[in-house]
Amino acid sequence: MPYSSPSSSPVKDGDQIAAVDLGSNSFHMVVARYSQGQLRVIDRLRETVRMADGLDGRGGLSEEARLRALECLERFGQRIRDLPHHHVRALATNTVRRLSSPRAFLTPGEAALGHPIEVISGREEARLIYLGVAHAQPPKEDQHRLVIDIGGGSTEFIIGRGFDPVERESIQVGCIASTRRFFPGGKLSKKRWKDALTEIAGELQQFATLYRDLGWQEAIGSSGTSKAIGEICAAMKLTKGAVTAEALPQVRDRLLQVERIEDIDLPGLSGDRRPIIAGGVLILEAAFQALGIERMMVSKAAMREGILYDMIGRGGQNDVREAAVAAQMRRYDVDTRQAQRVEATALSMFEQVRAAWKLEDMDAELLSYAARLHEIGLAVAHSQYHVHGAYLLEHSDISGFSRQEQLFLSALVRTHRRNVPKSAFEALPDRRLAAAKRTAALLRLAVLLHRAHEAQPIPKLDVSVEGERLSLVLDKEWIEQRPLLRADLLDEPDHMTGLGVTFQPFVT
Numbered sequence: 230m231p232y233s234s235p236s237s238s239p240v241k242d243g244d245q246i247a248a249v250d251l252g253s254n255s256f257h258m259v260v261a262r263y264s265q266g267q268l269r270v271i272d273r274l275r276e277t278v279r280m281a282d283g284l285d286g287r288g289g290l291s292e293e294a295r296l297r298a299l300e301c302l303e304r305f306g307q308r309i310r311d312l313p314h315h316h317v318r319a320l321a322t323n324t325v326r327r328l329s330s331p332r333a334f335l336t337p338g339e340a341a342l343g344h345p346i347e348v349i350s351g352r353e354e355a356r357l358i359y360l361g362v363a364h365a366q367p368p369k370e371d372q373h374r375l376v377i378d379i380g381g382g383s384t385e386f387i388i389g390r391g392f393d394p395v396e397r398e399s400i401q402v403g404c405i406a407s408t409r410r411f412f413p414g415g416k417l418s419k420k421r422w423k424d425a426l427t428e429i430a431g432e433l434q435q436f437a438t439l440y441r442d443l444g445w446q447e448a449i450g451s452s453g454t455s456k457a458i459g460e461i462c463a464a465m466k467l468t469k470g471a472v473t474a475e476a477l478p479q480v481r482d483r484l485l486q487v488e489r490i491e492d493i494d495l496p497g498l499s500g501d502r503r504p505i506i507a508g509g510v511l512i513l514e515a516a517f518q519a520l521g522i523e524r525m526m527v528s529k530a531a532m533r534e535g536i537l538y539d540m541i542g543r544g545g546q547n548d549v550r551e552a553a554v555a556a557q558m559r560r561y562d563v564d565t566r567q568a569q570r571v572e573a574t575a576l577s578m579f580e581q582v583r584a585a586w587k588l589e590d591m592d593a594e595l596l597s598y599a600a601r602l603h604e605i606g607l608a609v610a611h612s613q614y615h616v617h618g619a620y621l622l623e624h625s626d627i628s629g630f631s632r633q634e635q636l637f638l639s640a641l642v643r644t645h646r647r648n649v650p651k652s653a654f655e656a657l658p659d660r661r662l663a664a665a666k667r668t669a670a671l672l673r674l675a676v677l678l679h680r681a682h683e684a685q686p687i688p689k690l691d692v693s694v695e696g697e698r699l700s701l702v703l704d705k706e707w708i709e710q711r712p713l714l715r716a717d718l719l720d721e722p723d724h725m726t727g728l729g730v731t732f733q734p735f736v737t
Contacts (some may be wrong), residue, residue, distance in 0.1 A: 231604070231678045236573075239545040240316070245271070247309045249537035251338075251346065253281035253381025254405055254505065255453060256298070256304045257533045261341055266338040272308065276301045277501050278348040280324040281381040281405040288329025295334065300342040310343050315590070316537050317344045321405065322354050323382030330540030332658060345660065351399025354532060356549075356628055359394045361535030362451050362528045368392070373518070375445040376554055378531060379454040379512050381405040381505070387438070388443050396443065396732040400432045404454050407508030408490070412669075417507065420511055422485060426515050430657050433519035440520055444731035448525040453531075453540025457502045472525045477514050484510060493644065493672035519717050539629070550629035554598050557627065561605040567682055572600035578667070578692045579689035595634060596668040599641035603676060606642070619643035633658060637665055644669045651719035666728040673725065674732075698731045 239265045240246055250257040260272040279299050283294020309317055309590055321338075325331050325348050339346050349357075358378045368374055372392045376628045377442030378385045382403040388396045411425035450459070450472060458480065462468040465483070467476035482494065484507060487493055493503050502509075516522065558565060575596055577587065623639040630638070644653050654665055678687060689704040701718070708715050718734040725732040 230295075232296065233698045239543070240541050244316060245312060246316045246319075246537060246540055248533045248540070249278075249305060249309075249317070249342065249344075249346075250531070250533040250536065251298070251302075251319065251321040251325060252278075252452075252532075253322060253324040253383070253403055254279055256301045257531075258308065259392060259533045259537060260309065261537055263541065265737065268541070274305060274308065276304070279381065279405060279505075281403065282409075284324055284327060284382075286329055290324075290328060298334070299337055299341045300602055302338050306341055306343040312322055313343075313590060314344055316540075318342045318648070319344055320354075320357075321346055321348045321531070323351070323401070323448065325351070326495065326632075327382070330733065332632070333657065339658075339660075344660075345359050345634050349631050351383055351385065352397045352626040352628070353628065354383075355387045355397035355399055356394050357535035357539060358385055359387040359389045359397075359453055359535070360538050360546075361530040362449055363389060363392045364538050365528055365530030365534060366449065368467075369446075369492055372447070373443060373445040375448040375522070376451060377448065377455065377516060377525070378451045378511070379404055380452065384512055384516075386440065386520075388440060388445055396436070396439065398436045402429055402432055402512055404505045404509035404512065407511055408505050409508075411511065412490060412507055417485055417488055417490060417493075419485055422481070422511065426518070429512060429515035430519050437519045439638075448522050448588060449528050450513070450525050451528045451530060453502070453528050454505075455513070455525070457498065457506060458510060458513060460497040461495050461506075465495075470527060472513065474517055474523050477510070477517055481510055481514055502656070543629075543659055548629070550594075550598070552628075553628040557602055557605060557625070561608040561621070563602070564603055564682075566684070567679065568604065570600045570679045570682075570684075571603065571675045572597055574678055574690065575600045575671050575712060577690060578671045578674065581692045582667075582671070582694045582699070586663075586665065587642055588664060592664045592668050595637050596641070596672060599638050599668075599672055600675060601644050602638065603645050603672065605660075615643055615646050631639055634663065637661060640665050641669045641672050642668065644728065645672045647722060651727070654728075670725060670728050670730045672733070673721070673728075677721065678714070680714065680717065681711070696728055698733065699725070700733045700735060702735045 244263050247258060247260045256278050257277050259270060261268045261270045263508040267554055278297050280294050280298055283291035296304060319342060322414045328334060330349060335346050359376050362376050368391055373388055373390055376387045380403045383399050384402050386398045387394050413629055459470045459472050462472055462476045463470045469478055483495060484493055490504060491509055500505060579593055579596055605621055606614035609617035619639040619642045622635055622642055627635060640654050654662055657665055688707050691702040693700050
C-alpha cells in the first residue's frame with residue numbers, strides 16, 4: 230500500500246518563485262514566474278562576494294567577507310521581501326559548510342534576506358547543478374553526460390542520464406581556494422603549477438576510473454568559471470566558446486607568461502575574474518587529464534536554475550525526497566507496514582493540532598519522513614536503535630534534503646523513545662525549535678500507540694493542545710485491553726517534559 234505523503238502544495242500557475250545561491254565566489258538570485266508548465270525568468274541578480282577569501286583554516290570568517298555577504302543578502306532581500314517563504318529557497322554551499330559556527334552567519338543572513346537559508350552537502354549541490362543544466366540543455370535519454378561545476382570552494386563532477394544524476398562527486402578544490410593554496414602571495418610559476426596539478430590529480434583519482442568506465446557522450450561545464458575559460462578560448466581564437474584538450478594548455482601557457490596573478494592578461498577575461506582564474510584553469514586542466522576529456526561545452530545554467538526546478542517538483546509527483554526516503558527504507562530493511570501505521574497516526578494527530586500549534590506543510594512533510602525512517606537504526610542494533618538511527622540520518626547524503634532538514638529528521642528520530650537529551654535539538658536553528666519539539670511529541674505518541682505492531686486501527690484518537698499542553702483521548706475499552714500501553718502512556722508525561730510539552734492522557 231503506497232504512502233500518501235502530506236506534501237506541501239506544488240507551485241501553481243502564475244506563481245513567482247525565487248532561488249538564491251550563496252556560492253563561495255558569487256551570490257546569485259533568479260526570480261521566475263511559473264506559467265503553463267514553464268519557468269519564465271523575470272529577474273536575475275549576481276554579486277561577487279568572495280566569501281571563500283575570508284575563510285581561515287579554523288572555520289572562521291573575516292569581518293570584511295561577512296559584511297560583503299550580509300550587504301548582498303540585504304539587497305537581494307529587497308527584491309523578494311513580498312514573496313512567501315515557500316516560494317523562496319536560499320541555499321548555502323561550501324564556504325558556509327566549512328564554518329565552525331554556521332549559525333553565527335546564518336542568523337543575521339536570514340534577517341538580511343528576509344527568508345530562511347539552508348545549507349546543503351556537496352553531493353546535493355551536485356544534484357541541483359545537474360538538474361539546472363539538464364533543463365537548460367535537454368539531454369538525450371539514452372546518453373550519459375558529464376557536468377563539471379568549478380565553484381569558489383569546491384568542484385562538483387556529475388555523470389547523468391536524462392534528468393537524473395547517476396554519479397555525483399564533490400571535492401574540496403575550488404577556484405578561490407586553489408588560487409590561495411597553490412599560489413600564495415599571488416606568485417605564479419611552472420613548478421608551482423606542476424606540483425598543484427599532481428595534488429589535484431590525486432583528489433580526482435578516487436573516482437576517475439569509475440567515471441571513465443561509465444563514459445559519457447558529451448561534457449558540459451557550468452557556472453562562471455567554465456564560462457570565463459570558454460570566453461578566453463574564443464577570444465584567443467582557439468575555439469568558438471567550447472573548451473578543448475588542445476586549447477586548454479595554450480590558455481595555461483599564456484597565463485604563465487607572467488609571474489604574478491595581478492599581471493595576468495588573458496583575452497576575454499573580465500577584471501573580477503582575474504584574481505581567481507589561475508585556480509579555475511588549474512582545476513580544469515587536471516580534470517581534462519584525469520578524466521580524458523577532449524571537448525567541453527559551456528552552459529549558462531547552474532545550481533540556481535536547478536533549485537527552481539526542484540521547487541516545482543517538491544510536493545508533486547517528481548519530489549526527489551520521496552524516492553530518497555524509499556531508498557533509505559530499502560537499504561536498512563525497514564518494516565514498511567509498521568512505518569505506515571506510525572506515519573498515518575502521527576499525521577492524523579498533526580492535522581488535529583496544526584492550527585493551534587501553528588505548524589506548516591513542511592513540518593508535516595518532515596514528520597512523515599521521520600515516521601517512515603524511525604526504525605532504521607534497528608539495522609545497526611536493537612539497543613539504542615533510536616540513537617543509531619539519528620546518527621545515520623544526520624551523516625548520510627540523502628537527495629533532496631538540506632543540512633537543516635536532515636538535522637530535523639535526526640532530532641525527531643533521536644527523541645522518539647526513551648529520555649529526551651538536552652542536546653537533541655541544539656544543532657537546529659532557533660526558528661525551527663518549536664516545530665521540531667512539537668512534531669517530536671507527536672511522533673513519540675504515534676510510535677508508542679503502535680508499539681505492539683497491531684494491524685487493527687485505533688478506534689478513537691483525539692488530541693488537542695492548549696499552549697504546550699497536549700491532551701490525548703482514547704477509547705476506554707480499547708486501552709483497558711492493553712495494560713502495557715496504558716502503563717507506557719501514564720509514564721510518558723515524565724519523558725515529554727524534555728520536549729517542553731506537558732502531556733495529559735485521558736480515556737473515555
